[in-house]
Amino acid sequence: MYIPDYFEFCCRVKIVAGHDGLEQIPSLLTAMGSSAPMILTDKGVRAAGLVDVVETALGGNLTIPTIEDDVPPDSDLNVVHRLADVYREKGCDAIIAVGGGSVLDTAKGINILVSEDSDNLMEFTGAGALKRPLRPLIAVPTTAGTGSEVTLVAVIADHANNRKMLFTSYFLLPDAAVVDPRMTLTLPPHITAATAMDAMAHSVESTVMMSKNPLSDAHAREAMTLISKHLVSVIKNPSDKDGRLALATAATMAGIAFSNAMVGMVHAIGHSVGSVCHVPHGTCMAILLPYGLEYNLHKAEDRIADLLLPLAGPEAVVSTPADKRAQAAIDWIREFNKELNQITSGRHATRFKDLKGHDGTPMVPKDKLPEIAATAMGDGAIFYNPEDMDYEDFLMVTEAAWEGVPLDPTRIKKG
Amino acid sequence: MEAFAEIKPGKRYLTRIYLGIMLWFVGRAVQAAAKVDKEVAKEFENMPDEYTFCLGAFPNGPYMIVGKDAIGRVRYKGGNPDKHDIHLEMGLKSLGNLFTMFTFRESTPVANARDRLFVCGDVPNACACVRVLDIVQVYLLPKPIAKLAIKRYPRWSFKRHTLDRALVLIRTLIGF
Ligand SMILES: [Fe+2]
Numbered sequence: 001m002y003i004p005d006y007f008e009f010c011c012r013v014k015i016v017a018g019h020d021g022l023e024q025i026p027s028l029l030t031a032m033g034s035s036a037p038m039i040l041t042d043k044g045v046r047a048a049g050l051v052d053v054v055e056t057a058l059g060g061n062l063t064i065p066t067i068e069d070d071v072p073p074d075s076d077l078n079v080v081h082r083l084a085d086v087y088r089e090k091g092c093d094a095i096i097a098v099g100g101g102s103v104l105d106t107a108k109g110i111n112i113l114v115s116e117d118s119d120n121l122m123e124f125t126g127a128g129a130l131k132r133p134l135r136p137l138i139a140v141p142t143t144a145g146t147g148s149e150v151t152l153v154a155v156i157a158d159h160a161n162n163r164k165m166l167f168t169s170y171f172l173l174p175d176a177a178v179v180d181p182r183m184t185l186t187l188p189p190h191i192t193a194a195t196a197m198d199a200m201a202h203s204v205e206s207t208v209m210m211s212k213n214p215l216s217d218a219h220a221r222e223a224m225t226l227i228s229k230h231l232v233s234v235i236k237n238p239s240d241k242d243g244r245l246a247l248a249t250a251a252t253m254a255g256i257a258f259s260n261a262m263v264g265m266v267h268a269i270g271h272s273v274g275s276v277c278h279v280p281h282g283t284c285m286a287i288l289l290p291y292g293l294e295y296n297l298h299k300a301e302d303r304i305a306d307l308l309l310p311l312a313g314p315e316a317v318v319s320t321p322a323d324k325r326a327q328a329a330i331d332w333i334r335e336f337n338k339e340l341n342q343i344t345s346g347r348h349a350t351r352f353k354d355l356k357g358h359d360g361t362p363m364v365p366k367d368k369l370p371e372i373a374a375t376a377m378g379d380g381a382i383f384y385n386p387e388d389m390d391y392e393d394f395l396m397v398t399e400a401a402w403e404g405v406p407l408d409p410t411r412i413k414k415g
Numbered sequence: 416m417e418a419f420a421e422i423k424p425g426k427r428y429l430t431r432i433y434l435g436i437m438l439w440f441v442g443r444a445v446q447a448a449a450k451v452d453k454e455v456a457k458e459f460e461n462m463p464d465e466y467t468f469c470l471g472a473f474p475n476g477p478y479m480i481v482g483k484d485a486i487g488r489v490r491y492k493g494g495n496p497d498k499h500d501i502h503l504e505m506g507l508k509s510l511g512n513l514f515t516m517f518t519f520r521e522s523t524p525v526a527n528a529r530d531r532l533f534v535c536g537d538v539p540n541a542c543a544c545v546r547v548l549d550i551v552q553v554y555l556l557p558k559p560i561a562k563l564a565i566k567r568y569p570r571w572s573f574k575r576h577t578l579d580r581a582l583v584l585i586r587t588l589i590g591f
Contacts, residue, residue, distance in 0.1 A: 008530045034468035126535055166538075173431075210528035378539025383527050388549075415567035 002303070007213035011256045013139075013150045014176040017249055019241060021180035022057035025096065025138060028176050029062065032136040034094035038087050039067040040107050041098040045142050051335055053182050054098055065090040075102045077158045077165070080109035080121055087114050094136035097174070098183075101148040104139050108154035110173050111137050121156065122165070130169040135334030139174040142183045144247040145195025145282055147202055147255015149177035153210060179252050181244035189235045190347035193340045194282030196231045199223060201270075201285035202254035204307060204333075205292060206261035209302045209384040210306065216261035224310035226250035230335070235343050264374075266292035272375040277353060277364045286337055287351060291397050293330045294407045298414055299386035301326045308332065351404030369398050388415075390393045430514050435477045435494065437517045438470065440587060442479035442491040444551045447586030449489035451579050455550055458543045459489050468503035468544050469496045471535060472513040478506075492589075501545060503536030519563040523548070554583045 010142040016024050029037060041051050046069045055064070068083055087095070087110055097107035112124050113132035124130060139149035187195070203220035206212060212220075226246045233241035270284035293304050305325035307361035309317050312332045320328045340348040351353050355363040364372075376382070382389055389397075395412065400407050448455040459466075467482025471494075480492040480499050492499055507513040512531040515521045523545070526532050534541050549565045562568050 004529060006529045006531075128535075152523075210524055211530075378542050380534075380538040380542065382542065383524065383545070386566075413567065413570065415562070415569075 001214060001217075002212065004211075004213055006100065007211070007215075008318055009213060009215040010170065011150060011260070012170065013173050015150075015179060015252060015389040017179035017245070017252070019181060019245065020057075020177045022054055022109060022182065023139070025140075025178060026061040026180075027056055029094055029136060031093065032175060034136045036063055036065050036090075036092050037094040037096045037136075037138070038072065038083075038090065038092040038110075039064055039096045039098060039243065040083070040103055040110070041067070041069045042071040042073070042100075042103050043069050045069070045099045045103070048142075048186055050142055050183055050186075051098060056095070057180075057182075063262040065092050071099070071103050071106050073102055075106040075109065075154075075156045077109075077121060077156055077160070078415050080113065080156060081119065084110045084113035084119075088198075094138070094336040096138045096140060098140040099142050101146045104141075104148050104174070105154040105156055107137055107139075108167065109156045111135055112167070112172075113171075116225060120290075125165045125167060127168040129167070130171045132171065134171050135277055137174045139177045140183060141177065141179065141248070141251070143187065143191070143195040144184050144244070145198040145253040147178075147199060147251055149174055150252055151259045159404045169252035177252060179245075179248045181241050181248055184244050184248055185239060185241070187238075189238065190344040191282075191346040192235055192238070192247070193231065193344055194280055194286060195251070196227050196282075197289065197337075197340070198282040199247075199254040200227050200333075201266050201289050201292075202258035202263060203227075203250075204289060205263040205266050206254070206257040208293065208296055208303050208308065208386065209262050209264050210386055212261045213382050214302070216257045220257035220261070221310045222252040223257065223308065226253075228311050228313075232339060232343065235340070263381050264292060265295060265389060265397070268376045268379035268381040268385070268389075269372070269394065269401075271379050271381070272372045273352065273364065273398075276368055276375055279352070279363055283349060286340070287349060287401050288397075289332045290330050291401050291407060293326075293333070294409075295389075295393075295397055295412060296386045297326060297330075298412065299408075304329050311336075352402040353396075353404060354382040364402060366402060369402060371397060372398050387412075427510060430510060431477060434472065434510070434513055434517055438477055439491075440495065440550070440555065441446035441470070441551060442481050442494075443590055444555050444583060444587040445481045445547060446489050446491045446590075447583045448547070448551050450586060451582045452488060452550060452554075452575070455547050458547050459483060460487075461543065462540055465500070466502050466540065468497050468505065468536070468540075469499075469501050470505045470548070471496070471507075472510045473506040473508055475510070489545075503541055504531045505536075505541070505544065506536070507531055508533055511557065516564075519560055523566050524566050555587075556578050570584070 013238050095107045097104045111134045141149045152170050152173050203223040206216050227250045230243040230246040234240050266288045270288055273279050273284045274281055307329040308325045313382045340349050352364040357363050376394045381386045449459050450490050464487050466484050469478045469480045471478030478494050478496050484490050516526050552564050
């Protein structure tokens with residue numbers, strides 16, 4: 001067990017998890033003195049009928065002044081300003097955000113404006129601009145992956161000026177996260193696989209990072225155990241409610257782990273593949289995760305070896321010699337991806353080369369790899385990665401992940 | 416009451432002097448390296464004109480400020496952040512944290528991992544500034560000490576390790 005000389009850990013979100021999680025929302029709001037929440041969601045979530053599930057669960061116990069579903073896939077400054085006006089006009093006093101990362105980021109943006117009684121979100125960018133608690137915000141995640149219900153950042157795009165604004169504050173944490181498996185019950189198999197692999201990447205990366213600590217590890221290791229035990233069976237039997245609850249809980253736990261111990265190169269490259277080629281985040285995570293471990297192997301062998309227990313179970317640990325366990329953990333993740341590929345009829349990709357857009361063209365053309373590597377150089381996640389990376393290193397890893405071949409150990413620079 | 420002498424916080428003169436000198440060196444060395452080293456020059460080329468960053472200890476310093484001037488030259492801009500428009504602030508959360516780092520008992524990445532570092536500004540340029548500072552540390556410090564300060568000691572050409580290093584050191588001392 002690694003204990004750093006000094007570490008910080010903070011999670012002040014109340015987690016309400018279970019098969020009747022949604023039913024607790026009225027009492028959560030009452031306890032915070034609210035009675036008129038805005039429900040914020042996006043069109044996809046609404047079309048999937050999930051808002052109806054929430055409304056039914058709330059019963060007649062709450063007046064909902066308005067349900068707003070006009071939230072684009074990446075949250076936008078104008079949308080935040082417009083919806084803040086709606087919040088005020090309709091006399092809302094809280095937000096229930098039902099959706100993924102962009103719905104929650106939009107909700108955080110709206111909450112800043114209405115709580116600070118401001119009409120300029122720009123005043124609150126960066127870290128530490130918020131000085132006091134905001135109005136009540138309840139997060140209801142609809143995928144089991146991002147963990148954004150327990151993270152203290154919001155990213156809001158200013159499309160007019162072509163930039164992304166980052167807001168960081170403990171006051172941006174939702175007051176409660178309602179983790180209810182009814183929200184993920186209808187996710188198609190390949191999305192269940194990709195989002196769960198995002199959570200897996202959060203937990204695995206957080207245990208390898210320089211900023212790991214015993215508290216983040218505890219959350220991360222349990223999350224890995226839950227995902228490795230339940231993901232395959234949930235994909236084979238999508239209506240497995242207990243399995244869905246396990247995966248949703250794991251995603252939240254992984255979110256707690258990585259928001260404290262951070263993530264590294266897998267996310268640095270993944271963000272970059274996402275922004276250059278528009279590949280879904282979870283897909284990038286699944287493909288890149290084994291490479292992130294391979295690259296850091298010489299710096300973090302013990303930490304990676306420790307992953308074998310939560311991933312593969314005690315029998316695998318006992319039957320693997322100590323010096324082979326790190327490699328075995330990496331191999332296990334590759335095999336897991338292959339199995340997910342098989343049970344999703346090939347829709348869960350294991351390399352970038354295989355990804356195809358709606359029109360059948362490759363999503364990640366090989367000539368985009370240099371741009372991906374260059375963009376990754378500007379990603380802050382690399383600060384926490386055990387080993388350093390320059391442009392050449394980013395390109396080498398991206399090329400290997402494109403081709404689907406393991407890294408050549410002789411090309412990993414060891415200082 | 417001699418045994419219970421009052422502790423006066425914030426008056427660690429020797430620490431402040433030591434850190435002031437170190438930051439002065441680093442600041443002038445960044446200016447020098449921007450002239451000598453192609454990689455450093457390129458990192459600055461990608462930053463907007465007049466882009467300025469500061470490194471130091473919160474809240475009372477000392478600091479060093481480096482940035483580009485109106486015509487794109489990289490300058491060491493002294494130690495007073497109030498006199499400049501700062502685009503990127505990198506600060507250790509206390510004087511003691513900065514001292515631990517500049518006495519090489521904790522590398523920059525480890526200090527960052529332990530939540531001792533506060534970064535305020537846009538992320539891509541912050542990454543570039545960290546890379547510049549890493550290169551400068553390799554120029555300034557003997558290999559065994561530089562290895563304590565950065566994640567990975569780079570494999571440089573013989574010229575970069577000798578001639579370029581000499582040029583950076585001379586320019587740092589003379590300040591041109
Ligand atoms: Fe992620």
